[in-house]
Amino acid sequence: MREDEEPRIGVFVCHCGVNISAVVNVPEVVEYAKTLPNVIHAEGNLYTCSSDGLSKIKEAIKKHKLNRVVVASCTPRTHEPLFRDACEEAELNKYLFHMANIREHCSWVHPKEPKKATEKAKETVRMAVAKAALLEPQEEPEIDIEPSALVIGGGVAGMTAALSLANQKFTVHLVEKGGELGGKLTELYKLYPNERYSSEILEEFVQAVRSNPNITVYTSSTVKRSEGFIGNFKVVVNHDGKEKDLDVGTIIVATGADVLKPNHMYRYGECKNILTQLELEQLMKEKKLGKPQNVVMIQCVGAREEKEGGRNYCSRICCAIAVKNALQIKELLPETEVSIIYRDMQTYGKDFEEYYKKARENFVQFIRYDAETPPEVFTRPDGKLGVRVHDILVNATLELDTDLVVLSTPLVQSDGAQDLSKILKVPLGADGFFLEAHVKLRPVDFATDGVFVCGTAHSPKTIAETIAQAYAAASRAGIPMAVKRVRTEAITAFVDESKCTGCGICTKLCPYNAIQKDERGVARVNDVLCKGCGVCAASCPEKAIGMRHFSDAQVLAEATAALGGS
Amino acid sequence: MSEFEPKIIGFLCNWCSYAGADLAGVSRIQYPSNIRIVRVMCSGRIDPTIPLEVLMRGADGVLILGCHPGDCHYVEGNLYEERKVKMLTKLLALTGMEPERLRLEWVSASEGQRFARVVTEFTEQIKKLGPSPLSGKSPNQKISENLEAAKNAASNFRLRVMVGRERELTEKNNVYEEKLTQKEFDSLFGCIIEDEYVRHKIHLLTKTKPLPVKALAEAVEKKPADVLVQIVDMHRRNMITVDHVEGQTPFYKALEIQ
Numbered sequence: 001m002r003e004d005e006e007p008r009i010g011v012f013v014c015h016c017g018v019n020i021s022a023v024v025n026v027p028e029v030v031e032y033a034k035t036l037p038n039v040i041h042a043e044g045n046l047y048t049c050s051s052d053g054l055s056k057i058k059e060a061i062k063k064h065k066l067n068r069v070v071v072a073s074c075t076p077r078t079h080e081p082l083f084r085d086a087c088e089e090a091e092l093n094k095y096l097f098h099m100a101n102i103r104e105h106c107s108w109v110h111p112k113e114p115k116k117a118t119e120k121a122k123e124t125v126r127m128a129v130a131k132a133a134l135l136e137p138q139e140e141p142e143i144d145i146e147p148s149a150l151v152i153g154g155g156v157a158g159m160t161a162a163l164s165l166a167n168q169k170f171t172v173h174l175v176e177k178g179g180e181l182g183g184k185l186t187e188l189y190k191l192y193p194n195e196r197y198s199s200e201i202l203e204e205f206v207q208a209v210r211s212n213p214n215i216t217v218y219t220s221s222t223v224k225r226s227e228g229f230i231g232n233f234k235v236v237v238n239h240d241g242k243e244k245d246l247d248v249g250t251i252i253v254a255t256g257a258d259v260l261k262p263n264h265m266y267r268y269g270e271c272k273n274i275l276t277q278l279e280l281e282q283l284m285k286e287k288k289l290g291k292p293q294n295v296v297m298i299q300c301v302g303a304r305e306e307k308e309g310g311r312n313y314c315s316r317i318c319c320a321i322a323v324k325n326a327l328q329i330k331e332l333l334p335e336t337e338v339s340i341i342y343r344d345m346q347t348y349g350k351d352f353e354e355y356y357k358k359a360r361e362n363f364v365q366f367i368r369y370d371a372e373t374p375p376e377v378f379t380r381p382d383g384k385l386g387v388r389v390h391d392i393l394v395n396a397t398l399e400l401d402t403d404l405v406v407l408s409t410p411l412v413q414s415d416g417a418q419d420l421s422k423i424l425k426v427p428l429g430a431d432g433f434f435l436e437a438h439v440k441l442r443p444v445d446f447a448t449d450g451v452f453v454c455g456t457a458h459s460p461k462t463i464a465e466t467i468a469q470a471y472a473a474a475s476r477a478g479i480p481m482a483v484k485r486v487r488t489e490a491i492t493a494f495v496d497e498s499k500c501t502g503c504g505i506c507t508k509l510c511p512y513n514a515i516q517k518d519e520r521g522v523a524r525v526n527d528v529l530c531k532g533c534g535v536c537a538a539s540c541p542e543k544a545i546g547m548r549h550f551s552d553a554q555v556l557a558e559a560t561a562a563l564g565g566s
Numbered sequence: 567m568s569e570f571e572p573k574i575i576g577f578l579c580n581w582c583s584y585a586g587a588d589l590a591g592v593s594r595i596q597y598p599s600n601i602r603i604v605r606v607m608c609s610g611r612i613d614p615t616i617p618l619e620v621l622m623r624g625a626d627g628v629l630i631l632g633c634h635p636g637d638c639h640y641v642e643g644n645l646y647e648e649r650k651v652k653m654l655t656k657l658l659a660l661t662g663m664e665p666e667r668l669r670l671e672w673v674s675a676s677e678g679q680r681f682a683r684v685v686t687e688f689t690e691q692i693k694k695l696g697p698s699p700l701s702g703k704s705p706n707q708k709i710s711e712n713l714e715a716a717k718n719a720a721s722n723f724r725l726r727v728m729v730g731r732e733r734e735l736t737e738k739n740n741v742y743e744e745k746l747t748q749k750e751f752d753s754l755f756g757c758i759i760e761d762e763y764v765r766h767k768i769h770l771l772t773k774t775k776p777l778p779v780k781a782l783a784e785a786v787e788k789k790p791a792d793v794l795v796q797i798v799d800m801h802r803r804n805m806i807t808v809d810h811v812e813g814q815t816p817f818y819k820a821l822e823i824q
Contacts, residue, residue, distance in 0.1 A: 075588045076605065077580070104591025105603055109682070116599040123602055430636040437639075438581075447639050491607065505730040511641035533640035534611030538650070541726040543613075550606055552613055559575045559616070562602035563623045 007038040007133040010066040011125060012057055014048035014073035016103055023107035025118045029072065032122045036129045040064050048073050054086040061090035068132040072100035072125045093137035095490060095549055100128035123562050130561035134554045138490035141527050145231035146249035147481045150175065152223055152420070155183020156463055157455025157470045158254035159205045164474035166214035170481055173246050174209065175221045175237055177416065181206045183256045184456075189281040191463060192324035193355040201463075218244070222416065226251070226423050227513065229528040230450025230486060250450045250477040253434060254470065255420060257411040257456035260302045260311065266377045266407055273385055274377065274405045277321050284328060292336055292403035295329055296387045297322045298375055299342040303410035305371060313431050315410030315460040319346045322408050323356055326364040339365040339400055341375050341389050367391050367398065377405055411460040425512050426451055433459050444473040447531060448512065449488065452477050491532035491549045495523045499544030506536035506545060572626035572692040573701070576601045576685070577616075579609045581639035582674045583631035589678030597682040598689040601629065608632070609670070610643025614650045614720040614729070617668055618657075622713045624701040627667045627692040629685070634672040642733075644672065649732045653725060656756060660763045661712035664695055715767040722823070725762050728755050764788060765796050769805055769820045776809035776817035 011033040015021035026044045033042035041064040045053040048071055060066055069092065071083050076099040084094035102121040110117040147170050151162045154176030162174045180186065182205070188198035209215055218239045225236040235246045259278045262268040268276075275283075277297075283289045299322060302310035319342065326338040340359075345366065347356040360366065367389055369375055375389035380401070387400045413432035421428045426446040429435040434453045437445045444452050454473035455466045480486045493515070502521035514529035515536060523545070525536075537545040537552075546552075578584040584605050590597065606612065609632025617628045630651060632644035651670040658665040669688055673681045699706035700713070719725055736751050746754070767786050771777055779797065783790040797818060800806040809819035 075584075075591075077585060077588060101588075101603070104588040106599075108591040108594055109596055110599045111594070112596070113599055120599050120602070127602060127604070425641070427638070427641050428636070430634070435637070503727065505727065508734060509646060509730060511643070531607075531640060533608035533643045534606065535608060535640065535643045535646050538611050538613040539646060539726065539730040541723040541730065543721060543726075547611065550611060552616065555577075555604060555606060555611070556616060556619055558604045559577070559602075559620050559625075560623045562575060563573060563620070563625055 008040045009038045009068040011042040011070045013044045020107045024121045058090040069097045070128045074103040095138035098132040100124040127558045127561040131558040140487040140490045145480045148248045149250045150248040151252045153254035154181040155256045157466045160470035161474040166212045172215045176219045189285040193351045253453045254455045255457040258414045260409040260412045294337045294402040295404045296402040297340045297406040299408045301407040318408040323359045341367045492530040493525045496544045499542045574601045574627040576603045576629040579632045582633035585675035586673040586677045586681040590681045593678045595682040597685045608640045608643035609647040618717040626698045630670045631673045657716045662709045718766040719762040773820040776819040778815045
C-alpha cells in the first residue's frame with residue numbers, strides 16, 4: 001500500500017458457529033459496518049478462521065483492492081497471527097490488520113442482553129475500523145545470531161542445559177558463582193525416589209561437562225554487566241576478580257534457589273537439635289547423625305503462610321524430601337521413631353505416592369495439623385525437646401518426645417537474583433522467582449528475546465523436573481542459533497529528533513535499556529531491544545517519542561470512536 | 567426515561583488485563599455491557615493526555631487496567647502508569663470533573679472473576695455519579711475549557727518531567743545522596759500541578775482575546791496577586807506577552823507554546 005492511498009477497509013464479522021451469533025445479531029453488525037467511513041466491503045462468515053473464511057479474506061483483498069482488514073470475532077491473543085498470515089498471503093502487510101473482539105468481550109459475557117450486546121459489537125467494530133484507517137505497514141527487522149550461549153549457574157539445570165547445547169555443537173560458556181560445579185547437588189545426601197547417592201550423579205554430570213570440548217567453565221564467576229540483544233549479547237563476567245568479555249547469542253538463567261532459613265520459627269537457631277532438612281542431610285552425609293531415638297519433622301515451615309517471613313507458595317518438593325529422609329533414618333537406625341507433622345502431603349506424580357506408602361509401611365508416623373493451630377516446640381523439664389501438636393484427624397493434642405526437630409522449609413530465590421534481574425532486564429515475580437513470558441504458552445522464555453530460564457531459579461521443582469526444563473530451555477535457545485537469523489518486534493518506539501531535548505527520562509524508564517543518547521545527546525531507540533511497551537512515549541516531556549502500531553492518534557481514534565456517532 | 571447507560575472506555579494491557587477479560591469471557595462471567603475495550607501493549611502506554619481527551623469527548627468513565635505490581639510484562643510499566651493516574655486525579659479535581667470518573671486497577675490474566683467485578687463496580691459507581699458534564703447535547707462549557715487547560719498542562723514539559731522522575735526522586739538517592747520522602751514529593755508536586763493548571767488556564771483564556779489580571783483572577787478563581795505571579799513566570803517561559811495597555815492596565819495575550 002502506498003502512503004497516499006485512501007484507506008479501503010474490509011470488515012469480516014464472524015458468527016463463530018453460534019458462539020457469537022446466538023447473542024449478537026451478526027447480519028445487523030455487517031450492515032452497520034458497511035455504513036462506516038472507509039469501509040468498502042463487509043461480510044459475515046460462519047467461521048472466519050476456517051480455511052474457507054481465510055480464503056474469503058484473501059479473495060476480498062484482491063477483488064475489492066482492500067488495503068486494511070478488520071475481523072470481528074474472538075480475541076487477538078489467540079487468533080491475530082492466523083488472520084495476519086492470511087493478509088500476508090494476499091500480499092497485504094500484516095500490520096494493516098486489526099481485530100474487534102466480539103466473542104470473549106461481548107457475546108460470551110452478555111448472553112442475556114442480545115440488544116445491548118449487538119450495540120456493543122457494532123461499536124467495537126466502529127472502534128476497530130477507526131484504528132484500522134490509521135494503521136501503517138510495519139517491517140520486522142532481521143538480525144544475525146551468534147551461535148554461542150551463556151549459561152548462568154553450574155547446578156543440575158545449568159549443566160544439563162550446557163551439555164544439551166554443547167552436544168548440538170554450539171559454543172557454551174558456563175558461569176558458576178561457587179568454587180566448583182554442582183550447585184545444591186553438592187550438599188545433598190541421597191536423592192528420591194531411587195535413593196542414589198547425590199555424589200554419584202554429580203560426578204557423572206561434572207565429568208561430562210568438564211570433558212566436553214564445546215563448554216568453557218568459569219567457576220568463582222558472576223555476571224557483572226550485560227548489553228545488547230538476541231544474537232548479539234555482550235556480557236562482562238567477573239572471573240576470579242578479573243573482568244572477562246563474552247559475546248553470546250543467547251543466555252540461559254539457571255541460578256538455582258536457596259533453602260529458607262527458618263529464623264524465629266519453631267525455635268530454630270536456639271539449639272543444635274533443631275535443624276532444616278538440608279542440615280539433616282548434611283549430618284547423614286558426614287555420618288554425624290548419631291543415634292536419636294525420636295525424630296519429629298514439621299512440614300510447611302514458612303511455606304503456604306506469609307506470616308513471620310514465610311512464603312505463600314507450596315515448595316512442591318518438601319513432602320517427598322521428608323519422606324525420603326524419614327526412610328533414610330529408618331534404614332540407618334531401624335529402632336528410631338520418626339514422625340512427620342504435615343498440613344497436606346503432596347507426594348504427587350510418578351512413583352512418589354508409592355514412596356509415601358513405603359514410608360507408612362516402614363512405620364513412619366504421619367500426624368496432620370491445621371495452619372490455624374501449628375505445632376509447638378518446647379523443652380521438657382529434663383532438658384529434652386518435645387513437640388506439642390493438635391492432630392486434626394483424631395482431634396486430640398499430642399505431646400511427642402524428640403531428640404531432633406527437623407523443619408521442612410521452602411526453596412526461596414537465591415541472593416544474587418535481584419541483581420541478575422536488573423543486569424539482564426528480566427522480571428522476578430511476586431514470589432521472588434524469575435517470571436517467564438507466559439505461564440502456559442512460553443514457559444521457559446523471558447519476555448526479552450534470547451534469554452531463557454530453567455531450574456529452581458524459576459520455581460521449586462525436583463531434579464527430574466529441573467532436567468526436563470533445562471532441556472526445554474536449551475532447545476528454545478537452540479532455535480535462533482540454528483536458524484542463525486531472527487525477526488524481531490515491529491511494534492517499537494521511535495524518536496522525533498527535532499523535538500528531543502536529551503533530558504534522558506526515557507533512557508532511565510526503559511526496562512530494556514533500548515534507548516541511549518547518541519553523541520549529539522539525542523535519544524536513539526535500538527529497534528532490536530525495544531519491546532514496544534510505550535512507557536517512554538507516554539512519559540516523554542517533549543512528546544518526541546512515537547510508537548509504531550500504537551500511536552497516540554491510533555489509540556485515541558479507537559477510544560473516541562466509541563463515543564461519537566449514533 | 568430509560569435508565570442512564572454510561573459510556574465507559576477501558577484501556578487494557580495486552581498481557582494481563584486483556585487476558586483477564588478474555589478469561590471472563592471463556593468462563594462466561596457476566597458483567598454490564600457498558601465498557602468499550604481498547605487494547606494496548608502496556609498500561610504504561612497510556613499517555614496522561616489520552617484519558618483527558620477521552621473525558622473531554624464525553625466518556626462517562628475511563629478505566630485503566632494493568633498487571634499487578636511485580637507481574638508487569640514490561641517490568642514496571644504499571645508502576646509508572648500509577649504515577650500518571652495519581653497526577654491526573656489531582657488535575658481532574660481542579661477542573662470540576664469528578665476524579666472518580668478515572669480509575670486504575672490491577673487485573674491479572676488469571677483473574678476473570680476480578681475483571682468482571684472491577685467492571686461491575688466501576689459501572690455502578692459511574693451510574694451513581696450520573697452522566698458526564700461533557701456528554702449529551704449541551705456539555706458544560708466551563709468544565710470543557712478546564713479540561714482542555716488540564717490536557718495542555720499534561721502535554722507540557724514540567725508535569726511530564728515530574729511524573730517521569732517521581733520514582734527516581736522518591737526511591738533512589740540523587741547525586742548528593744538525598745532522597746525526597748513520598749510526602750515531600752506529593753506536597754511539592756501538588757503545588758506544581760496547581761501552578762501548571764492555572765498557567766495553562768490563563769494561557770487558554772488569553773488565546774482568543776487579551777485579558778487583564780483582574781478578569782483572569784475572576785476566571786481562575788484566584789487572587790489577582792497570585793495570578794500576576796503566574797503571569798510573570800509565564801512571561802519568562804514565553805507563554806504570554808503584553809498585548810496592549812488600557813490606561814494603567816496591561817492586557818495579556820497568549821503566545822504559541824514552543
